Amino acid sequence: MTWIIFLLFCCLIPANYGRSIAVNDADENAEQAKLNRFLSKKRILIELQAEIFGISLPPASNETDIDKNPYIMEGDIVYTEEQLDILIEDVRGQLFAKNHPEGPKQLSLTPNLAMRWTMPIPYYFDTWVNRTTILAGIRLWEQETCIRFTRKDSKPPGNSIQFITGSGCSSPVGMQGGAQPVTLHPIACNTIATVVHEIAHSLGAWHEQSRSDRDSYVAILSDNIPEGVYPANFGKKSTMDYGVGYDYGSVMHYAKNDFAIDTKKPTIIPRDPMMENVIGQRVGLSFFDVKRMNLAYCNAICKNTLPCQNYGYVNPNNCNVCKCPPPYGGKLCDRFQQSGCGDFTLTATSSSKTITASGAKTCYFFITAPPGKKIQFKMLDQRLYDYLGLCKYSYVEVKVKRDFTKYGPRFCKLPPPVLLSETNEAMIVFQGYFSTNSFTMEYRSV
Structure with missing residues (x-):
């Protein structure tokens, strides 16, 4: 009887069972090899950044935190191996420029035009995301720029954004090809400002204090930043600012105590002390966040020019008027706008x-x-x-x-x-x- 049961059990095992185990092992080995390459390049990048900042690093460790995504850096940016290759060469260029200060100065969008989207940008939702907040963030980008999104019920072919739930808030920078995730925790990331911040990453924006000219505007206080976080989360990158200056009020800027050991003390301080409480705002897009993205994506829409005043520019959503910085309004940004709060x-x-x-x-x-x-x-x-x-x-x-x-x-x-x-x-x-x-x-x- 025992032999009969054994023979029946053997007959129930699929013929390709051993092959499927081998395939799974091969997939796991390939994924581990990919992770090892990524971590090795990540270490190279951090060592180059440390050399720029003139600091020493603790010995490298092969251990990774199983509760954290090893591909996330700067708190919320999902890096690819290809981006690390580009950044390594970028930082090597910065190191060369540091040692040769007579060379040309590089200047908060990725300069890689291949990472720009074509309109409209398809997107779709994971089951558990807060769709109301995400839709409000999408509407804000569409109201302020020429950038357009189109909603899909399921994963579409080609390039798209997938809004998914996760343990934090994160996004790749620029179009990566195929379906790319924007991860939003349903509670911790459930604000419109957080949504527009992560969408900005997907559109190609780095953090504002990552600009290559940031040292003229802010100072990084490394003594209050944990080992392993500095310099990785505070590196500089070659970026394109389209003539828009450093924006202390950008929704892409770190707050003064981000990644702090002691949150009552700063990790980043503006050179202008009056800007201390301006950095890190999470109310919404600044005028210059919007202007930079419009110059990157919408510069060819309006064929006409207007004599816009007070740093205004032709509105790509209505080429007959200027887009004005607060508190200015009017067709040419030549008068103050009323705010509906009593006597103005x-x-x-x-x-x-x-x-x-x-x-x-x-x-x-x-x-x-x-x-x-x-x-x-x-x-x-x-x-x-x-x-x-x-x-x-x-x-x-x-x-x-x-x-x-x-x-x-x-x-x-x-x-x-x-x-x-x-x-x-x-x-x-x-x-x-x-x-x-x-x-x-x-x-x-x-």
């Missing part, structure tokens, strides 16, 4: 007056003083509740410089010092993220 234009006198606003909204207040006078500001009350005072979501911005397209200092936790405008004009911006956010500020001419 205020007059400062020698007697103290107050400005107040509350709620989940954005408000602009334009203040003028008599010619020859300046405007003094003092915060009386603020309820902004921004975690660790990073000003990522809620803040009051005081534009005290002559050029209102430039960022002013932002405040969200500690009371700001008394501020003084450069001229007899200034602007206050209130960014409320929650309905309970509010502020009251005193102003007068001096």
Whole structure:
């Protein structure tokens, strides 16, 4: 009887069972070989970056954290082996430039035009993603640029973006070919700003502080960054900025304490101390985030020119008007836009007056003083509740410089010092993220 059962069991085993095991082993070996090549090149890249920064690295380890994707670097960028090859050559070029400072300067998009998408970009959803937030992020990119997306019910042939759930937020940089993932945790990554950030990576944008000219604008504090994270997550890359300067307010910029050992201390500080609370905002796309992407993808749409003012440019979604930086509006960006928060234009006198606003909204207040006078500001009350005072979501911005397209200092936790405008004009911006956010500020001419 035992022999009969044994023979029956043998007959039930598929004829190709041994072959399938061999195939699976071959697949696993190929994947392990691919990972080993990637980790080896990743180490080469980190060693080159360390040489640029003049730091020493701990000995290499062959161990990988099974809870983390080894292909993710900089916190949310999924690298390919081909991209590592390009970056290694890029960093070697940076090292050569460091040792030969008389050479040409390279300048936040990937310069590889083969990694640009053709329109419209197909996309489809994994089962468990938050479609409402993702669709809002897609709509924002379509409202602000000529970039267009088309939704598919399942994986389409050719190039596409697949929105999937995962343990974090991540995306490759630029079009990789085929279906490429944008990973979004349903809770941790469930904000429109996070979605547009990851889509920007897919469109070709690196992190803002990765620009090759970043050392002129920020300093990296490596003592507060764990070994293995620095220099890997703080490397520089050769990028194209299309004439758009360094953007402290970019949604692609690290916050001041990202990857910190002690989160109460910074890992990155602006050269201009007034920009400390500007970096790392996660409210949405900045004007210059949008402008750079429009110049990359939409520059050939409008054949006409317009005399746009205040850094505006012809709007690729409507070639008859200019696209304007806040707080400007109008066809040619030649006037201030109203924000619907009460009196927009205020007059400062020698007697103290107050400005107040509350709620989940954005408000602009334009203040003028008599010619020859300046405007003094003092915060009386603020309820902004921004975690660790990073000003990522809620803040009051005081534009005290002559050029209102430039960022002013932002405040969200500690009371700001008394501020003084450069001229007899200034602007206050209130960014409320929650309905309970509010502020009251005193102003007068001096």
